[in-house]
Amino acid sequence: MWSYERRLQYPVNISETNPKLAQVIMSQYGGPDGEIGASLRYLSQRFVMPNRKVVGVLNDIGTEELAHMEIVGAIVHQLTRNLTPEQILEGGFQNYYVDHTLGVWPMAAGGIPFSSTTFQSKGDPIADLVEDMAAEQKARVTYDNIIRLICDHDVCDPIKFLREREIVHFQRFGEALRIIQDELDSRNFYAFNLAYKPDLFK
Amino acid sequence: MDGSNREKLFACIQATSFVCDELRLFLDTHPTDRAALDYWEKVSMVRNEAVSEYTRCFGPIEAYRVINDNTWAWVEDPWPWEGWC
Numbered sequence: 001m002w003s004y005e006r007r008l009q010y011p012v013n014i015s016e017t018n019p020k021l022a023q024v025i026m027s028q029y030g031g032p033d034g035e036i037g038a039s040l041r042y043l044s045q046r047f048v049m050p051n052r053k054v055v056g057v058l059n060d061i062g063t064e065e066l067a068h069m070e071i072v073g074a075i076v077h078q079l080t081r082n083l084t085p086e087q088i089l090e091g092g093f094q095n096y097y098v099d100h101t102l103g104v105w106p107m108a109a110g111g112i113p114f115s116s117t118t119f120q121s122k123g124d125p126i127a128d129l130v131e132d133m134a135a136e137q138k139a140r141v142t143y144d145n146i147i148r149l150i151c152d153h154d155v156c157d158p159i160k161f162l163r164e165r166e167i168v169h170f171q172r173f174g175e176a177l178r179i180i181q182d183e184l185d186s187r188n189f190y191a192f193n194l195a196y197k198p199d200l201f202k
Numbered sequence: 203m204d205g206s207n208r209e210k211l212f213a214c215i216q217a218t219s220f221v222c223d224e225l226r227l228f229l230d231t232h233p234t235d236r237a238a239l240d241y242w243e244k245v246s247m248v249r250n251e252a253v254s255e256y257t258r259c260f261g262p263i264e265a266y267r268v269i270n271d272n273t274w275a276w277v278e279d280p281w282p283w284e285g286w287c
Contacts, residue, residue, distance in 0.1 A: 046281070056277035
């Protein structure tokens with residue numbers, strides 16, 4: 001069960017709108033390496049994860065990603081708030097605007113709608129945790145790419161915070177993978193799936 | 203506190219939490235309804251006391267309210283989707 005707190009994990013206070021930047025940053029809302037996908041990936045993987053500590057990592061990072069989704073949404077909203085029709089055209093925001101006005105909708109920067117096909121819940125601890133580590137690195141690279149395009153400190157500041165969190169999460173997932181490997185046969189990690197026991201070789 | 207007290211306390215948290223969830227929705231659109239406001243006062247207080255008592259005796263249920271002795275208690279207990287049987 002979740003309950004809501006009326007606060008952002010990291011504050012967002014942007015004074016200048018920028019629809020071009022909003023279209024790029026939007027990818028971390030509903031894009032292939034975005035926060036919604038991250039949260040759904042970890043929260044979905046929890047159920048069959050065989051180790052309680054590792055479940056804790058998935059649960060707590062999955063929960064934090066929901067807070068990051070809110071931060072990215074706040075950034076996109078503040079970058080597009082009260083845009084005039086002229087600013088929409090000048091900023092190349094008309095294709096988004098015609099379908100969503102100034103609402104926040106989960107999609108990639110290229111316009112591809114959010115999809116759960118961007119992540120897996122494989123039901124195998126090693127497969128899932130290695131994917132989770134890669135996911136944190138991909139999100140970190142996306143934030144790197146975004147930071148190169150930003151001049152405004154008000155926007156850069158929360159983006160840098162989110163980028164740092166990717167690095168911390170990568171570290172925690174690395175530890176989670178090591179915890180799982182300690183429970184496996186050190187001569188062959190892949191001989192069986194800790195989350196699904198039927199014999200592999202008959 | 204024994205097992206049956208644990209179950210009673212947990213049932214109290216479940217019940218008062220749902221009453222709060224339902225009241226919150228109602229009050230969002232009826233913010234001056236006196237009866238609902240009074241009910242919220244009463245039930246949210248009972249819930250707070252129940253959560254504090256449960257946390258002290260049996261371990262944490264809220265991520266910000268973890269009380270520890272010498273080890274991190276958050277990941278020790280079964281997760282709710284594991285079921286009781």
